[in-house]
Amino acid sequence: MRIERLGDLGEAPGVLAAVARVGAALGLAPPAALIGDWFGSSAVIAPSLTAAPVETTGAFDVPVPGTTPSGKAVGGGWFGYLSYPDPGADGLGPRIPVAAGGWSDCVLRRDLDGCWWYENLSGAKPAAWIVESARVPVAPARYQIDWAPPDRAAHRRGVTDCLAAITAGEVYQACVCTRFVGRLRGAPLDFFVDTASRITPARAAYVAADWGAVASLSPELFLSRRGTTVTSSPIKGTLPAWADPAELRTSVKDVAENIMIVDLVRNDLGRIADTGTVTVPELLAVRPAPGVWHLVSTVTAEVSVDLPTAEMLEATFPPASVTGTPKGRARTLLRTWEPHRRGIYCGTVGLASPVAGCELNVAIRTVEFGTDGSAVLGVGGGITADSDPDREWEECLHKAAAIVGAGSAIPRRDRDVVVNPI
Incomplete structure (x- = not known):
């Protein structure tokens, strides 16, 4: 696994917005993100994730380490969701896929001290666009x-x-x-x-x-x-x-x-x-x-x-x-x-x-x-x-x-x- 220190890039929402904006300009899939209290860190972002529909039994189907992990590294993995399984009284079907997600070999992770890290499970170096965009956080567009x-x-x-x-x-x-x-x-x-x-x-x-x-x-x-x-x-x-x-x-x-x-x-x-x-x-x-x-x-x-x-x-x-x-x-x-x-x-x-x-x-x-x-x-x-x-x-x-x-x-x-x- 590759781990590189990127330093203090700012708050997670701004970094997420910047990565999303540059990725969209390059025609890439949108990012996925976890922000708050996750894996002993304050943010874990997959810079680009192809989140496709999956069978419910396939959601989060990743072998986990058999011992308690040492350190805070996340490296990558399967980001996604699983919907509540039951219908309502109207009997209508789901509005979005019942389960969806995708695999990311790499993440941007912000530790509890505010330092950002690039991590990659396969050991690959970060794409230039990921590091460059993350260094310039942006505000959200109007909505x-x-x-x-x-x-x-x-x-x-x-x-x-x-x-x-x-x-x-x-x-x-x-x-x-x-x-x-x-x-x-x-x-x-x-x-x-x-x-x-x-x-x-x-x-x-x-x-x-x-x-x-x-x-x-x-x-x-x-x-x-x-x-x-x-x-x-x-x-x-x-x-x-x-x-x-x-x-x-x-x-x-x-x-x-x-x-x-x-x-x-x-x-x-x-x-x-x-x-x-x-x-x-x-x-x-x-x-x-x-x-x-x-x-x-x-x-x-x-x-x-x-x-x-x-x-x-x-x-x-x-x-x-x-x-x-x-x-x-x-x-x-x-x-x-x-x-x-x-x-x-x-x-x-x-x-x-x-x-x-x-x-x-x-x-x-x-x-x-x-x-x-x-x-x-x-x-x-x-x-x-x-x-x-x-x-x-x-x-x-x-x-x-x-x-x-x-x-x-x-x-x-x-x-x-x-x-x-x-």
């Missing part, structure tokens, strides 16, 4: 998205149906979702660069091709596999950023919501873990995220070195925090409660590297862009016996505000349209 608010009545029906199912003992909890639909004028990458730099999410990711784009501004880790250790950090429990975060730990509803999902993650990981290795090293930590406070817990497990990624995902996907308990019954009911297919929302985006292992986010706060300029942003929340439909609606708005409201409050009147210009 605008006109957002229409979600259907409040449909969301309320979903929540009340969920509460009835909880009362009947069919489920203990379920994540009921809705969506904003918008129209983009501009490029998806410029939206991602601007929003990622403005709200600095922990698990931001971008993948694009001729089928459209996925721009994920997620705060949540779905799975990290380094050596034989698998880690998941589910988020459940939310308050708006202006509220007192201490209220999360005293909220019966939020604490119950988190603990039920922790138990579900423990169960999912227990299906593939070595006996007795599933642990919860962190429970009910209060963490900030764009526009909100969250309760975050962490579950770890040890797995066989030979465990294929496909088996790991079969046991754990879709993520526990966006389904419900029991998981199977919650998924079945959600197909009837939610009018539309979630798509990439509540799926996962990430990278599988033969050097560094595998890291995947939970694709929340994630916008799915079609080739026709359509934009879809899903939002939702966990419903428990103590949930109030009006508060659940407000929680959805708080979660979306940092993305569709350019940092301002989202109008609450259903007839309002949110416009986000840059």
